[in-house]
Amino acid sequence: MKFEIKKVEDWETIDYLKFVPPMISALIVIVTAVIFMGDVGILGVTILFSIIISIIPYFIFSYLRHREVSAMEDQLPNFLRDLVEEARSGMTIPKSIKMCSKVDYGKLTKEVKKMYYQLTWGVPLEDVLKMFSERIRESKLIGRSMDILIEAHRSGGEIVSTMESVALDSALVKNAEKERKSNMAHHTMSLYLIYFMFIGVLLSLTNVLGSMMSSMTEGFSGMGDIGGFGMQITGPCGGPQKGVTASICSFFSGPCRIFDFGTGSDCYYKSMFLYMILIQGMFSGLVAGQAGSESISEGFKHGLIMMSIGFPVFLIALRIIA
16 A cells, blocks of 8 residues: 655645644643643643544544535435436437536535536546546445446446436435434434433532542541541542652643642542543444444544533533532
8 A cells, every 4th residue: 555645735625634733732732841841730631632622623524524425425316317317318428417517416516517517628428427436535325336337338338227227226325324324313312311321420429429538538537636546538649659650640630720620539530530521422422423324423523522511511510519
């Protein structure tokens, strides 16, 4: 497999979204590392959110492109059926495409017009179909359909009958996809429900653990007054830490200072639950996208929705129950 690096002047929109946001995020991380030198907590949180911010533009674009391509696939059978009707009325394929270019096929209309313009410039039909397939390279359905039409044209067969068969097959494929998506919609909703239940459980644990730790600390303090020794519950990151443990605890202490989670056990558990909500949201979204549409862009859409809802809900709920 040959790996080619595009020149900047040849970049498309997707290339800018792939490389520019990560570069900006890396710059933010470097600046943060210089300003907060030695503060692993702040640096860790900055890296986490920089990663999220760097991938958001790319996956938003991918999702919008996925919707556009899906809309084109929906209209492909209508376009091919109209093309067949025009061809059977005695028109050549180029003239049939000219007539179809005046019809509204939604997102597919601009591509039909491009094909017509290319044919008027003298571009062979096979090349026109191949270029159309390459422009919509994200669609396997369109790619397969154009390959079949190209082969039919090369072999000198009845291309009109082939187009009719391709139109029928494309319609069947899209109907099957819509039916499967409809059947899986309740599974997607179940994943959303489970995610919000997960947030509720973490909020309950936060409240219970906070009360329990406070009670235990007061109890041990009382024993210290009576028995001559004192003890305080500070959580897994309480007391002095060294090496890797210190770095991990600093990573948990970052959100505490940013979002005012308090200190000791409150800081540790609230930070840990916040990270869990973000991770659970992203992976639940990926599962929802795979189950509903078999699309990673759809999965990231669901993941970003869950994270965008779960993150502020958790922070606001903490303020309410505090």
